[in-house]
Amino acid sequence: MRKLTVMTFLSLDGVMQAPGGPDEDQDGGFPHGGWSFDYFDEMLGRTMDQEMSEPFDLLLGRRTYDIFAAHWPQATPEEGGEGINAAVKYVASRSPQTFRWEKSVQLEGDVAEAVAALKQTEGPGLQVHGSSDLLQTLLRAGLVDEFRLKIFPVVLGRGKRLFGDGALPSAFRLTHSQTSSSGVIVAYYQPAGPVTTGSFAHE
Template sequence: MREVVLYHLMSLDGVAYEEPGDWLADEGDHLIDCLGQVIATQDDVLLGRGTYDYWVGHWPVSDFEPFATFINSVRKHVVTSSELTSTWTNTVVAHAPAVDYVTDLKQRPGGDIGVHGSLHLARSLMGAGLIDRMRLVVAPAVVGQGRRVFEAEDVVRSWTLSGVEQGRSGTLFLDYVRR
């Protein structure tokens, strides 16, 4: 069965890195290498509607590699209840409820299924027990304000740390698998 892999950048206090800011330390090649490892195994990506609408205006013209080439060519499954107003190569609209859609997608042949951004969708899949692995990049900063990757109402799950690296600025690259 395919794995659903949540990849997220966050602060020590769990604030999601959604917009460029000064609190994510520059880890240079280490950050790029980590991202490259994560996306190398993915051939489908799940996006919420808000992330899709934001990314469709950015990534098709971006030169930030390796993510630009990856996200522009990978199958993108957009969980939404309405029709998309902008088109992007290899985009599929997931009209079924997210849990049903992802449960079915996991049964199909293929590589990992990535969840990048899309906090609401990520939390919904986490609550349903559909996230199999978390690849978290934790910046050495306490931000205080902002949307969080995990919220108080998220279902408690047990995870096993399967890998950890530390960047030169203190950023942690954590790999967790679901127990």
């Protein structure tokens, strides 16, 4: 079974939209594209290098795929392009697509069913980057095995969120954490069953 890992840059108020640049995703008039840039440091760079050095394939929504396809085919191994270009890119799209980036495959039929079937195949782990609309489908279907979050010390107030309306109430277990010199928290979480409740009030 293939592990499905969500790799996400996140603001303190849960926004994941357009961390990399002003023109990355302006849906809804989002005005803060590139909000992660000033917080990158050596530790974050090492973390990203380690994560991208593992064998993986990619699972992407169409918008994120287009952003990646415009950049990574020209990237050198020193720029981190080797792993991404070698990966199979599984793309969720509602309409038939023709891809120029090698090793790109469109998911057929119902996305949740297609991903569930893909997870049962042999191969490396599946990484999801960006792809906020696709993520909502994966979350509702309970298909995510791990979250690798980079939580930045910034509040954006608006934008696409990792956990949108309709996300299943769930508990998580922290498996790894560290903090960068710029205050970014790197935190890995795995699902830990349903939410449990209690009370601090005395009977």
